[in-house]
Amino acid sequence: MISFKRVTISISFLFCLFSSSVAAPVSTPVLRATLPASWDENWFGSVAVYDLDNDGQKEIVAGRHSVLYVWDSKGKLLWRAPVGENASSPNDHGSSRQYAAPVVGDLDGDGDGEIAIAYSNKVAVYDHSGNILTGWPQQFPGSDGEIRSIAGADLDRDGKIEILAVKTSDGPVTVAWNITGKVVSGWPQVKNCEKCNDFGGYNQNIGAADLDGDSICEVVATYDICHIGIMKKDGSPYPANALFASAGPWASSVPMFHNIALAKQGWGGDGNDRDEFTDSPPCFGDVDGDGLPEIILYSDHEKAGEYINRGNCLWVLNPDMTRVKGFETPLCSEMPLYTGYENNIVQVAPAPVVASIDGDQRPEIVVPSYDGYMRCYSPDGNVLWKYQFDTGKGKFIG
Numbered sequence: 001m002i003s004f005k006r007v008t009i010s011i012s013f014l015f016c017l018f019s020s021s022v023a024a025p026v027s028t029p030v031l032r033a034t035l036p037a038s039w040d041e042n043w044f045g046s047v048a049v050y051d052l053d054n055d056g057q058k059e060i061v062a063g064r065h066s067v068l069y070v071w072d073s074k075g076k077l078l079w080r081a082p083v084g085e086n087a088s089s090p091n092d093h094g095s096s097r098q099y100a101a102p103v104v105g106d107l108d109g110d111g112d113g114e115i116a117i118a119y120s121n122k123v124a125v126y127d128h129s130g131n132i133l134t135g136w137p138q139q140f141p142g143s144d145g146e147i148r149s150i151a152g153a154d155l156d157r158d159g160k161i162e163i164l165a166v167k168t169s170d171g172p173v174t175v176a177w178n179i180t181g182k183v184v185s186g187w188p189q190v191k192n193c194e195k196c197n198d199f200g201g202y203n204q205n206i207g208a209a210d211l212d213g214d215s216i217c218e219v220v221a222t223y224d225i226c227h228i229g230i231m232k233k234d235g236s237p238y239p240a241n242a243l244f245a246s247a248g249p250w251a252s253s254v255p256m257f258h259n260i261a262l263a264k265q266g267w268g269g270d271g272n273d274r275d276e277f278t279d280s281p282p283c284f285g286d287v288d289g290d291g292l293p294e295i296i297l298y299s300d301h302e303k304a305g306e307y308i309n310r311g312n313c314l315w316v317l318n319p320d321m322t323r324v325k326g327f328e329t330p331l332c333s334e335m336p337l338y339t340g341y342e343n344n345i346v347q348v349a350p351a352p353v354v355a356s357i358d359g360d361q362r363p364e365i366v367v368p369s370y371d372g373y374m375r376c377y378s379p380d381g382n383v384l385w386k387y388q389f390d391t392g393k394g395k396f397i398g
Helices: 260-265
Strands: 005-008 034-037 048-050 059-064 067-071 077-082 103-105 114-119 122-126 147-153 162-167 174-177 206-209 218-222 228-231 273-276 283-285 294-303 312-317 353-355 364-368 373-377 383-388
Touching (some): 034 077, 122 147, 122 162, 147 206, 162 206, 228 294
Antiparallel strands (some): 162 174, 206 218, 373 383
């Protein structure tokens, strides 16, 4: 017997106008619908909206712990599927959680929408009616760990989307599958690369964009170490600028020391500021106005030789690991309010939002920090405003 409790999803109309000096009042969110589902939590997975069946009406898609849900635009439940099972399954719940948001779009080029989800160390792809596509689910090849990061990109420009994932723990941690469930040649990575570095990612640590203007996507993976990975479509490592020759030939060879002289030489003594990217999703935007997107990251600020989280720092990088003007030294928050579970609330995820807020040609960057503040940075690295969303003394607010 399939039973549902109810989960609240707030759909609201927010009107706001930002400038470098004045923010207009924001209207109060108004609850419009309460959608039927189970008690399960969403972890860090956001809700998606997409016209799955190509009827001109968008569906609402949510991965709630061990169950994938799809509602129509009016909030009627269309189907639900325990992870790794078809929507026809009589089971109320699956056996593993979904940590990341689903990937939703026309993934196989047939005109209808598909949904890719990650659970445990597996990925499954569903058609618009809730059936798992032939060739899925697939397990991360050759190792255990949990897939907490999933994305989609057309790496080979054939009109079909490859599914990208990063898992936790030891490497190789990054993989690409084609839409039939086969591992793309050259993946998983990193392997057989002496000067490359990787270790697991723990919160949507995967993304892809054409970073160098050749019309082919590069894959960016962020790690629970002081390195990031940038790879070409075949998994081969992206070269670092010759400035970093002492560190190594590849982007993932370069350690993320704040002092660029230490990054160039490839090491730094204990006590020097250097960052890790445990929970840091890669974002992309043309911050410097050169016509190419840069890599935008909000890191965990640490010092070499210790394990104390000192907040977050904003990095804006070119794919060769050179730093964009205004961000030559990363821009940092204050110390965290807390770094673990507090009153059953997980620390804020350091995920940037990149958008042109003031209407010009270059984007601003908005980031939530462990210190309880949300900050908006100009494309030149100036703080335009900050808003306190948590004090650490009472209820979590926002």
